[in-house]
Amino acid sequence: MKVVPSRSNEWVRSVTPQKPASAIIEIDRVSQVFQTSTRKEHLALSEISLTIEEGAFVSILGPSGCGKSTLLYIVGGFVSPTSGAAKIKGQAITGPGLDRGPVFQEFALFPWKTVLGNVMYGPRQQGVRAIEAEAxxxxxxxxxxxxxxxxxxxxxxxxxxxQRVALARTLAYHPEVLLMDEPFGALDAHTRTRLQNDLLNIWERDRKTVLFVTHSVDEAVFLSDKVVMMSKSPGRIRQVIDIDLPRPRRRNELLLDPRYQKYVVDIERMFDESDETGSPS
Amino acid sequence: MMSPATLTRRIAPVLACVGLLAVWQVASLALKNDSFPTAIEAIRAIPDILGDKEALINILASLRRMAIGFGVAVLFSIPLGLLMGRSRAVAAFFNPLLMIIYPVPKAALMPIIMLWLGVGDVTKTLVIFLGVSLPVIYHSFEGAKAVEEKMLWSGAAMGLSPLQRLVRIVLPAALPEILTGCRTGLVLALITMITSEMIARQSGAGNILFNALDMGQYDTVFAMIIIVGAMGIGLDAIFERVRARLVRWSEPQFDMPLSFS
Known part of the structure; x- marks a missing residue:
């Protein structure tokens, strides 16, 4: 296991030999300050720098309140950072765009549309003819x-x-990056496992870049190429861990794999050791 | 065959109306008051009114003013309410203005409006417009405010412009709430229609009612009350059909029993 420490927030990726590194998302010293109800300033994210390669499945793992969703919203262009900047393919992110498709924990489906209507919405908005969009x-x-x-x-x-509909709705307009905000957080354990399996199957077909926010260590290790561990108050990157497990991954094989077990145990231990937060999930 | 539950639901409103008329009949027989005709006397007077061409023209004129006042109010109020719900600045500007107008009975403004615009259709339609606008604005405002932010984000990610998001996400998402406001507005339209004709006597259903009152034709007065009530039931039933069709996606699927037996 390679544990790459975050060097003074300026994290440099170790190049994986089989794939040349080609950054799709660059996050450069992003900080986010919120006004709390008591008019105090709360530093949600502090100087986050992170580079995400094209085609990588990257999880952001941390306890609730560490700003991991906020970081995702900044990449999505839904929230502007207080300072710092995020870029996609070298272009500064100034707002939402078709290249980044969000999937939210709350599903956020259009309730007045049927399943088909929801999935067709994006393609129709892009001017795809109704017959094609429907097919x-x-x-x-x-x-x-x-x-x-x-x-x-x-x-x-x-x-x-x-959540399956929400995923299909986002995939329908072919975003280059999937931004998944605790997508399985509201689901029961059994459903959650099934959706993780299905997400991996779908992802392993075309390997879109995925930025996946979660507070579950198992989920992060099972799905990801790379796990970004965050700590809270203020939200910082603690460590970035490459998950060097073979693909395609099958749950029944992986759960018995000592390497998988070691990643999970090591990450949980690192969260336990930190006096600030304790273990996520 | 209808199921017992469906049958009960169909019969219930008929039972309510018949029950009300029965209570009225008994009450008026017991009171023996000249100004309180029995239900049967009132119902007998209905064909005379509806058979009279002059009266029919009056009632249709009322309905026309009501339809125009209601329609214009809805077209004006929904966009305003939605904008208020999605923009704090717009809400901050209009909220105090609306709160000033809200408690004022719209009919109380009639004498002033009559001075400006006369006793004709414009004045009465304007009063109906004012009566309908406020609940529709309020419910559109509340509905737009409650729209889930993530839904708007999803739309933005698909490339919808702010205006498209307002029309194609906020409007449909808030529609159940908007239609609740419209239903209240419809009842208020009927009320302001009658009161406006009470103040500016010239034509209309309210005019027939209050002229009959002046002349002591109490059966006509009560017949008109029944006619206006029936109009209310009819309009509401039509509205409810349209509403149910538009927001079928949001209706609960099952009846909501108070007990499980």
Whole structure:
């Protein structure tokens, strides 16, 4: 296991031999200050620097309140950082864009649209003809395992199904980067496991860049190429860990793999050792 | 065959109306007051009113003013309410103005408006407009405010401009709440329609009602009350059909029983 310490917030990636490093997202000394209700200033993120390569599955792992979602919102362009800057493919991020597709814990589906209507929304907005958009969307709905539910409304679906729709809706407009904000956080353990498996299967087909926020160590290690460990108050990067496990990953094999177990145990220990926060999840 | 639950639901409103008329009949027979005709006498007077061409023209004129006042108010109020719900600056500007107008009975403004605009259609329609606007603005405002931010973010990520987000996300997401406001607005439209015609006697359903009152034709007075009430039930039923169709996606799927037996 390679543990790459964050050197004074200026983290430099160790190049993996099989893939040449090509940064898609660069986060440069980003800080975020919030006004609390008592008019005090709360430093949510402090001088975060991080580079994410194209095609990498990167998890941001940390306890609640460490600003990990805020960091994701900054990359999404939904929140502007107080200082510092984030870039995508060398361009400064000034707002949301089609190149970055968010998937939220709250699903954020359009309740007045059916499953098909939700998935078609993005392509239609891009001017894809209705017939084509529908064909593509039906294929995506099938891919996320919801064939037969095309004409259901979101209120008629379970949480796990809603998140599948949300994933299909985002994939439908082909963003280059998926921004996933604790997407399985609101789901029960069983559903969560199934969605993790399915997400990996889908991801391993086309290897989009994924930035995945979670507070679950297992989830981060199982899914990621790289885990960014954060600590809170103020939110800082503690450590970036490369997860050197073979792909395609299968849960039943991985859970028995001593390397997987060591990553999980080591990361949990590192969180335990920190006096500030304790273990996430 | 209808299920017992459906049957009960269908019969309930009929039962309510018949019950009300029965109580009225008994009460007026017991009171024996000249100015309180029985339900049957009032119902008998209805065909005379509806058969009279002059009266029909009056009632239709009322409905026309109401439709225009309601329609213009809805078209004006929904965009304003939505903008207020999504922009703190717009809300901060309009909220105090609306709070000043809200408690004032709209009919109380009539004499002033009559001085400016006369006793004609414009004055009455304007009063209906004022009566309808406030609840529709308020509910649109609340509905727009409650729209989940992440839903708007999702739209922004798909490339929707701010205006598109307002029209294509905030409007549909807030629609159930907006329609609640419109329903209140519809009832208020009916009320302001009658009161405006009470103050500016010239034509309309309210005019027939209050002229009959002046002349002591109490059966006509009560017949008009029934007609206005029926108009209320009818308009509300039409509105409810439209509403149910528009927001089917948000309705609860099951009946909500108080007990489980």
């Amino acid at each position: 593509q969307s039906r294929a995506l709905i099938e891919m996320v395992g919801l064939k037969g539910y095309e004409n259901f409304y979101p209120k008629e679906l379970s949480g796990g199904m809603k």
